[in-house]
Structures are given as C-alpha cells and as structure tokens.
Amino acid sequence: MNHLLDTLNAALNELGCDPSRFQFDTHSSVVMGFADVGELLLDPVGDTVFLWGRLDTSPDMRFSNRAEELLTALSAPSAHFANGCLSLRVIDDACLVGGMLLTDCQHQSSLMAEAIESFHGRVLELQALLR
Secondary structure, eight states: HHHHHHHHHHHHTTTTTTGGGGOOOOSSSSSEEETTTEEEEEEEOOOOOEEEEEEETTTTTTTGGHHHHHHHTTTTTOOTTSSSSSEEEEEEEEEEEEBBOOHHHOOHHHHHHHHHHHHHHHHHHHHHHHH
C-alpha cells in the first residue's frame, strides 16, 4: 500500500495542495475536508481503494421527491470508478455516495487527482440536487 501513499501525495501536489501538511499512513482511511462538500473519504480495503462522500439528508425526508433524479444522476458515467458509475450506501442515518476506484487510480497520480477533483464536483452536484 505504500504506492497508494505515494500516489496520493503526488495527486494532492498536482491539485495544488501541499501534502507535507498532512500525515498519512498506508493502512488507514484518509479524510479530506472541504468547505463546500464536507468530508471525502479515501478508504483502502485490501488491494482496493474506495472513495466516499456524504449526502446531507435527514432520515425523515431521506430523498423526498428527488429519488428519480438522484438515481439518474448516480447512474451517469463516472470514469474513475470500477463499476462505471457512483454507488449509494445508507449506513444508519448516513447516506454515502462513491465506490471502488479503478486500480489505475492507485498507481497514477494524475488519475488519482482527476478522480478526486471530478468526484468532488459530482458530490457538490448531488448535494445541490437534494436541497
């Protein structure tokens, strides 16, 4: 998993973020905080890496009358994810969106940077859709 750490540091550098400000290890989840979308989670599990974001929904309203629009948005192509689109997970009261990254994203910093940047934009769009 050292390659993931190296790839992540190089990707953050490509995105204009100084990776020396952070301390990552090779076996823990990495939480990236953003003012506009909240936290994005890079989660290594065995030989795979998952990227998750949180959708702000209340358990009472969940997706209210936006379920069809949400499913359409989730199924839009997402080039950096193994299944080609985003997945939705509901864990207790939390709604997570994301999925398993392609293996190439773990080894190529430019692809990891693209994945983080495009996923950030998708999470922002999905959160706006649910407001």
